[in-house]
Amino acid sequence: MIRVWQGNITTLAVDAIVNAANNSLLGGGGVDGAIHRAAGPGLLAECRLIGGCPTGEARITRAYNLPARHVIHTVGPVWKGGAAGEDDLLAAAYRNSLALARDHALSSIAFPAISTGIYGFPTGRAARIAVDTIRDHRAALQVTLVAFDAGTAQILEEALG
Template sequence: MIRVWLGDITRLTVDAIVNAANETLLGGGGVDGAIHHAAGPALLEECRRIGGCPTGEARITGGYGLPARHVIHTVGPVWRGGDQGEDELLASAYRNSLMLAREHGVASIAFPAISTGIYGFPPDRAARIAVETIRVHGESLQVTLVAFDHAAARYLEEALG
């Protein structure tokens, strides 16, 4: 099941939330900063021990101060015009997050719109890639696609059809 939810991902009670992280995993702006702030300093300490994450891959940590038990950190691509493998890297970020979720017994997971903020990925294109990838690789999971505003929610709803 896939649903769209408009709101703050840090407040969702799910098994895992996905963090649209940077390669250092040490926090940043947007959803990354919000997740680190809500989880507290223990999340940063665990991320330091992990030592980073390449674009398209994912890592899992505890949820600490969040209602979610786990945070799955994934690094989406920076948009460079669409001819630098961005679509496949974005799909890989979703796919690897879903794989980690299954490996850790996660039944419910929430995703932000990966790469659509400061990384500049076109939100309509990113929504289609997210939904297509989740439909193929997230069949047994309850998936919430979290929109931060009404425009993002509309792109996600359109991608769901």
């Protein structure tokens, strides 16, 4: 099941929330910064031990002060116009996050709109990639696509069709 929810991803009590992280995993702006602030210093300490994450891959940590049980950190691509493999890298970020959820026997996961903020990925294109990748995965997961604003929520709903 896939649903769209508008709000703050840090408030969701799911098995895992996905962090749209940077390669260092050490926090940043947008959803990454919000997750790190809400989780507290334990998350940063655990992320330091991981040593980073390449674009398209994912890593899992505890969630510390968040209502979720885990944080899955994934690094989406920076938009460079569409000819630099961005679509494949974004799909890989979703696929690898879903694989970690499966490998850890999780039943619910919440994704932000990966790469659509400061990384500049066009929201509609990213939404279609997200929905197609999640549907292709065929996992027995409850998936929540989280939109921070009404415009993104509408785009995600349209991608769900």
